[in-house]
Amino acid sequence: MDHLTISNEEVTTLLERSEDHYIDFKSKAIRPASLEKQVSAFANSSGGEFYVGIEEVSPGIFEWSGFSRIEDMNGHVHVLMNAFPASDTFQYDTLFNPNSSGYVLRVTIGKTRYICKTSAGDIYIRGAASVKRLSSPCEIEELKLAKGVTSYETSTTQASLAMVTDSLQITEFVIDALTFSEPEPWLRSQMMIVSERPTVAAVVLFADEPQAVLPKASVMVYRYASTDEIGMRDHLVDGKTWNIEGSAIKQIDSAVKKVTELIETVKSASLEDISYPPETLHEILANAVIHRDYSIQDNIHVRIFDDRVEVESPGRLPGNVTPRNLPGARFSRNTMIERMLHKFSDAPNKNVGEGLMTAFQAMTDMRLAEPEINETENGVLVTIRHSPLDSPATIILRYLDKAEDITNRKARELTNIQSDSKMRRILANMIKQGVLEQVPGTIKGGYKYRKVLNP
Template sequence: MAERAPREGAMRHLRIKETEARSLLNRSEDHYVDFKSKDIKPASLEKLVSAFGNSSGGEIIVGANEVKPGKFEWDGFSRIEDANAHIHVLIGPYPESDTFQYDTLAADGFPGYLIRVTIAKTREICTTASGATYVRGAASVKQVVTAAELDNLKMQKGISSYEDATTKAPLPMVTDSLQITEFVIDALTFSEPEPWLRSQLMIVADRPTVAAVVLFADEPQVVLPKASIMVYRYASRDQVGRREDLVDGKTWTVEGSAIKQIQQAVAKTTELIESVKGSNLNDVAYPPVTLHEIITNAVIHRDYSIADNIHVRIFDDRVEVESPGRLPGHVTPRNLPGARFSRNEIIERMLHKFADAPNKNVGEGLLAAFEAMKAMRLAAPQVVETDVGVLVYIKHEPLDSPATIVLDHLATHETITNREARGLTNIASETTMRRTLAKLLDQGVIEQVPGTLKGGYKYRLKKSAADSSNTV
């Protein structure tokens, strides 16, 4: 654990252990971590902070040299004061707060002091002192120059939403559709469609908005050609789906209003998974709530300004759901599933009004999806942000077996009880856990602790088992 020294000004001074220093240097540069030499110009560092804030946040370590690709060595500032020029440039546009934090790091046996700048993803546009704005690309920092680029960044961050834009759709497309008729009856709005849509600002200047078309047009794709869901089934476990692995060479396009797309895409995905059981997906099963919530989330929160479909890819060992548009607001893959921010507030709010609302528990959908995977003892969904969108992996990857979890616990603890084991493995049934423990007893891996019958059995590793490399 790092030792925190008294705070001075905008910077905190930390002394870390040698092992922590080596662990820091062994980190890989990626979308969240960047190493820079102490010779970096303060102005260049300022641009980098802007880019991190406008992307997904992260850490910048200043004072580490790349001696060979991916290998860094500590070469810090000789004195803390030597880092002042860099810090003073940063604290003007980026004052210390929960969003921007500054530390100096020192460690025995390592020369000088490093600067660590920690940046959270900002809700607003993060600019330099001169008013310039930057974003991170694949391996670079790019300035946002044109009005179109700035508008795109605002869309990405959720500051503005394309759902408010007006379309060229004729009014009857949303005022006289089967979908709006069903909604008015089921949601009991007690109003004619057109005045109600106007009151909800989904008709502006006599034009339906994107939200109105997505929600209430029977065929939104006439106006928004890429506002569909593509479903693929690949008989493969490869990282990338290939055309030759498509089952029957088919893909499915799911169109219609938002609620119809969610219902039909979930049904088609479930059907395709079920149809291949007994062949190359023998025991594969996914919680229905996970598929439903993640597809619903994609439809609600996608960026409708991006001309691309949502893609649902079913492989032998996973399902992938990819939606256009990076995570909005302060949301990053690191703070999901708990973070909450809506890019399309109107679409989300209106879907919640449907009689069979796909988002009944607003704000809890992803939490439910993660919990459902955990209940089935499957690995949690993995959320990855790409340059232009969000990709969710739903892997059929079992968690460690209950027996392995018990033995891992006993490797660092003297005993374990049935209750403790159930808590660690998320197994509710006492009987089920008793069978797991009985199997380990029969194998001679664990033993009952003498004298613990009255208060409930405790179990411990057998000495011979602790010294062996047997696995269960």
């Protein structure tokens, strides 16, 4: 356990924070055993941290009131470490400030891949700024599905065998993926027919119309002529919505085409065409279809606004994945669906984790802000904003605040602009504006540019 000394400014910043899904403050008077449910709740949700030794003196107003000695928190630490030993997932440290009263215990909890229980065997989850004990088998099963401990894709359906063994989609697949087998024995060998019933994965992947059995397994697309935070029916272009159905691979392909088509009608405030990297749209839509929670009776919703695209899919992030550790974190809720889609010759998905990395990089390459990923109450919302990053000119001038000069090549490297001629035009425009000048004595092909000191 580390012992940290923090500054007055850091104390002030900490006390100005509000309790929410990721942070909680507790009085030092709390019973040590009561803290176990806080750890369980954070670990079963999105992770977070709580501080013991900070009092809420009035609603939303917090005051540092720590333990007089580090030894005085031993009871709390002993109980917590017995139930949740220190590790990368459960971290304990003390905070001290010379001008504040006593020591504060900070407990940092990561999101676990497993169901985290207290020493009494109780299971908790975290709400906005509270904890809830799960008691019914149904609630616990929902948590297992949400965390990816179990997956609804392995559940059987009421579909007939013919729906997946005699479809056009399975026929295309066995030829395309070189299964060297007839559909039915192959599906049985892959455990997608269980107890003479197709599984959810089999229906999603290989039924021509999965929605006959899974009505909400589709993508709803909306086009709002608005930049408002919430899309209103009055702002729907032509009053239309689109419901994209079919097998998983057909949904991904059709959804990408429809979204791309609708985006081409969007104009910026200056009436210029707005565009998004096709790789970003494809990867995020593919991720939504592959990794959604099929046990939740809701569609994937794609909302196209004048300044952004939102993709909301049912089911919170599984395993140890949180908005904070994306796009790098890797965990698959529907491993069967993901693996089978990867077998298609025109596979819509990359390896686990690579798709989102591609989506983020494509936005950066196009000089747009990275996608935003947030969890809603029952799902994941990805927002792709048409928000340009700093202009190339701003980046160049910032570089020249520290460097004496810059070349065309260096400017392209900094701004992710590949075209030599495009950069020449940017540099020429900056010279015309009087903020740059060519360094005397440099020659064509090796021109250097420097900042005009008093433009």
